[in-house]
Amino acid sequence: MHEMGIVLHLAKTLDQTAADEKIIKIGRVTLQVGEVSGIMTDLFCDCWNYFKVRHPVLSDSTLQIETMPAVTFCDNCKKEYGTVEHGRQCPFCGSYETWLITGNQCVIKEIEAMTEDDVAQSDKTE
């Protein structure tokens, strides 16, 4: 159940960003989650919905998760292949001298945000 721990940190990171950037409300939060990051996305969203109401800045936010493919590189034949399909052993030459290039990341790509300045400007136009 490490999704709960990760969600806690995501909320904390976004709270900090909100304080730094004078953000009042956060809308859509876009995450990039690797195929082999070990995060169960539906469980992650459940945890998020449970936690977000406890953070005023995040209470109306929605989570959008982009799944990123996992790619492994073979040191022996210098080819790349899909990690999920083939695992540690290279499907081209059978070598185990392989390493993950990408696919275990868990990144906040971008957030949709309303800042104090946005509110001040919209007040002016009204």
Next chain:
Amino acid sequence: MKIIELKETITASNDRDAEQLRQELRKKGTLLINLMASPGAGKTTLLERTINDLSSQMNIAVLEADVDSSVDAERVAKAGARAIQVHTGGMCHMDAGMTRNGLEEMGYEGIDLAVLENVGNLICPAEFDTGAGKKVMILSTPEGDDTPLKYPLMFRESDVLIISKTDVMQFFDFSIEKCVERAKKLNPNIIFFPLSSKTGEGFDEWEKWLKDAVKEWKNN
């Protein structure tokens, strides 16, 4: 609404807390070790024997992290270490904030070696930086020499691999060579110590490494 690009890892706040805690521990001369293993691998038994052997040479403290109960903290306190029990309340790992709270609650002035005995689990604790200076994992021989294949991240993240319960190795068809070969494939720099907390076999090498690590931590 405007779009703000962040491109920051989700656990960035934890990574920052961990780095800050590590620097504070460095200034105070306290080496924090994150000790990780499955339930029943022998974390507490290893600590009891290590504390018995080393408590006359250095001040040792232990942070016992479990979902519930305080049996482990009572055991290591009896062995001669300052100890505190931390309850994670259902969570499967410790993070930097929880580690800091535990350390500050217990007090670590004058402590040379602090050990965080993490929740028994080979998956999640590997993913969270606690602020520790060194990461040590235990694999007990009944768990099998193929464990590195199943839980690679733990082996990749650890500085030291302790292979425990060597006294019963023969009953479990455990091969130290195979286990080390598999672990080194994941992490070429991993240092390993086969030992038995029951007979004391292998403890000299492990305790020497520990003493050197504490010395090195204080000197840098």
